[in-house]
Amino acid sequence: VSTSTPRTRYRENIRAEIKELALTQITESGAAGISLNGIAKRMGMTGPGLYRYYSCRDELITELILDAYRELAEAVRACETIADPRQRLRSAALAIRDWALAHPQRYLLIFGTPVPGYRAPADTTAITRAIMAVLLDGFAQLHPVDPDATDLIDHLTHHHWAGDHAASPAALRRALAFWTRAHGVLSLELAGHFTGMGFDPALLYAADIDALLR
Amino acid sequence: VSTSTPRTRYRENIRAEIKELALTQITESGAAGISLNGIAKRMGMTGPGLYRYYSCRDELITELILDAYRELAEAVRACETIADPRQRLRSAALAIRDWALAHPQRYLLIFGTPVPGYRAPADTTAITRAIMAVLLDGFAQLHPVDPDATDLIDHLTHHHWAGDHAASPAALRRALAFWTRAHGVLSLELAGHFTGMGFDPALLYAADIDALLR
DNA sequence: TGTACATCAGTGAACGCGCGTTCACTGATGTAC
DNA sequence: TGTACATCAGTGAACGCGCGTTCACTGATGTAC
Numbered sequence: 001v002s003t004s005t006p007r008t009r010y011r012e013n014i015r016a017e018i019k020e021l022a023l024t025q026i027t028e029s030g031a032a033g034i035s036l037n038g039i040a041k042r043m044g045m046t047g048p049g050l051y052r053y054y055s056c057r058d059e060l061i062t063e064l065i066l067d068a069y070r071e072l073a074e075a076v077r078a079c080e081t082i083a084d085p086r087q088r089l090r091s092a093a094l095a096i097r098d099w100a101l102a103h104p105q106r107y108l109l110i111f112g113t114p115v116p117g118y119r120a121p122a123d124t125t126a127i128t129r130a131i132m133a134v135l136l137d138g139f140a141q142l143h144p145v146d147p148d149a150t151d152l153i154d155h156l157t158h159h160h161w162a163g164d165h166a167a168s169p170a171a172l173r174r175a176l177a178f179w180t181r182a183h184g185v186l187s188l189e190l191a192g193h194f195t196g197m198g199f200d201p202a203l204l205y206a207a208d209i210d211a212l213l214r
Numbered sequence: 215v216s217t218s219t220p221r222t223r224y225r226e227n228i229r230a231e232i233k234e235l236a237l238t239q240i241t242e243s244g245a246a247g248i249s250l251n252g253i254a255k256r257m258g259m260t261g262p263g264l265y266r267y268y269s270c271r272d273e274l275i276t277e278l279i280l281d282a283y284r285e286l287a288e289a290v291r292a293c294e295t296i297a298d299p300r301q302r303l304r305s306a307a308l309a310i311r312d313w314a315l316a317h318p319q320r321y322l323l324i325f326g327t328p329v330p331g332y333r334a335p336a337d338t339t340a341i342t343r344a345i346m347a348v349l350l351d352g353f354a355q356l357h358p359v360d361p362d363a364t365d366l367i368d369h370l371t372h373h374h375w376a377g378d379h380a381a382s383p384a385a386l387r388r389a390l391a392f393w394t395r396a397h398g399v400l401s402l403e404l405a406g407h408f409t410g411m412g413f414d415p416a417l418l419y420a421a422d423i424d425a426l427l428r
Numbered sequence: 429t430g431t432a433c434a435t436c437a438g439t440g441a442a443c444g445c446g447c448g449t450t451c452a453c454t455g456a457t458g459t460a461c
Numbered sequence: 462t463g464t465a466c467a468t469c470a471g472t473g474a475a476c477g478c479g480c481g482t483t484c485a486c487t488g489a490t491g492t493a494c
Contacts, residue, residue: 007436007491014437030330032246037480048482049438057481113326114405116244125410148428149421159412176413177422184398191328196339198373199390207363208391211425214362221458221469228470251447262449263471271448 015053017043022064026105031115034061062121068106069127075099076131085141086213089178092134093209096182097202104190111183135175136167142174142213149173174212181208229267231257236278240319245329248275276335282320283341289313290345299355300427303392306348307423310396311416318404325397349389350381356388356427363387388426395422 021039036057037047054060075095082088100107114120147153147170156169167175185208188194189201235253250271251261268274289309296302314321328334370383381389399422402408403415 005491010437028330030246030327032244033330035480036482045437046439047480048440048484051482052437108327111402111405111407113244113322116242116247128407148425149417152417152421155417156413173418173421176418180398180402180418180422181395182398183402184394184396187401188325188394188397191325193325193342199370203363203366203369204387204390204394207366207387208394211362219458224470249447250449259470260472261447262451262473265449266470 011053018050018053018060019064019067022060023103023105026109031061031105031109031112034064036060058118061115061118064106065109066121066123066127068103068110069124071103071106072096072099072110073127073130076134080134080137085138089135089138089142089213090209092138093178093182093205097186097205100186100190107186108190111187132175132179135178136171139171139174139178140168144170145214178209178212181212184208225267232264232267232274233278233281236274237317237319240323245275245319245323245326248278250274272332275329275332278320279323280335280337280341282317282324283338285317285320286310286313286324287341287344290348294348294351299352303349303352303356303427304423306352307392307396307419311400311419314400314404321400322404325401346389346393349392350385353385353388353392354382358384359428392423392426395426398422 018039021042022034025034025038034057036050036054040047040050054063075098076092079088079092079095082091109115110124153169153173156172182205185201185205189205194201232253235256236248239248239252248271250264250268254261254264268277289312290306293302293306293309296305323329324338367383367387370386396419399415399419403419408415
């Protein structure tokens, strides 16, 4: 973008600072606790001043969600260069986990309990699809495994999602399992449901994903 | 409980009505949206009146969480009578899903993004343990399978959780996977992440659980 | 380089709202004799 | 059965708080000649 006058650069910085503080608000008070007034106060500004940067609270939340989706997709896409599909999928799983642990609020903002009354932007499905494409490619290149879940695979044969990406039902089935298993461990871990159980969630995560890659 | 004077019965009814309305508030505005004033208004009462029944907002939330945990545990324990371990675990999985779909707010209240600033009551771990006991028993009775995830199983050997229930590491590993896989599908389904994908989450759920029971 | 003007960041007051919680109180419901 | 008293449900006013958002404004920053 060539619109880089001092003023627009300044605006970008402020917008970034606002988002940064919004994330700490989520950490402290949950997604519903995002408040323009609160952010302004921490920046040494008054509330209305923020309306120069975001026209309303929902616009800020939308941008936070889209940013998070994009960052996660980028982390996954960074694994695309790995030639071996098994290694690629394994490192994609690790990339997702690393990102989720590094940015728990962001992860839960996307995949956690939906923000009440807030409708997620439509653009997110395109990003989801981009992530899915990496998984589908990977599983398509993995040698096929013994048939399981025939019910589900039959079902998926008649439902063409995944856009123009004509994935085999078996690959789609595994990609979906990849997603749900990763999320299962991650969301329980982030919500603190494993604390006090004295085992390492990383190993559980790896085991659950590896079972899909054998 | 023999304390069933007309007055205590009346109190119990009001408390139940309060909880009922709190659940609809969660549905409408999320767990953070629970508000004593709002509930009172819907009951045709004034806000302070509710303080006869709950000493503060957190006490209400705590009771909602404990109720939900207990109900879920009950649903799982109802499967204990099934003799065949495979069938028992299968129906436990279905019981969990049925309950989660029937009471999405309750499920997300327990397993969703934690309520900000709110500290969950300690009694929940005992209930979690009761659910885990059913799973551990079931997997202990299933004939052992080909060794997988040896890293994780080694790890679990040295970490004795699950209380006095001396479960084998292999059973513990499968019980944990049962839990995370169930939650993975359920929470994504409840959060609406499968809408527009045109497949039946029930089949994905069944397939992911069945893979553990073969 | 200097002046005139337009743009824009941020302020402060205001609006209406809902929240949790306390307090002193009225009036109904139960209890004891 | 009737009266005297204690208990308790619910009210209304009040406190202090924070929220999103609007509006008219000041003062600084950039732009054009």
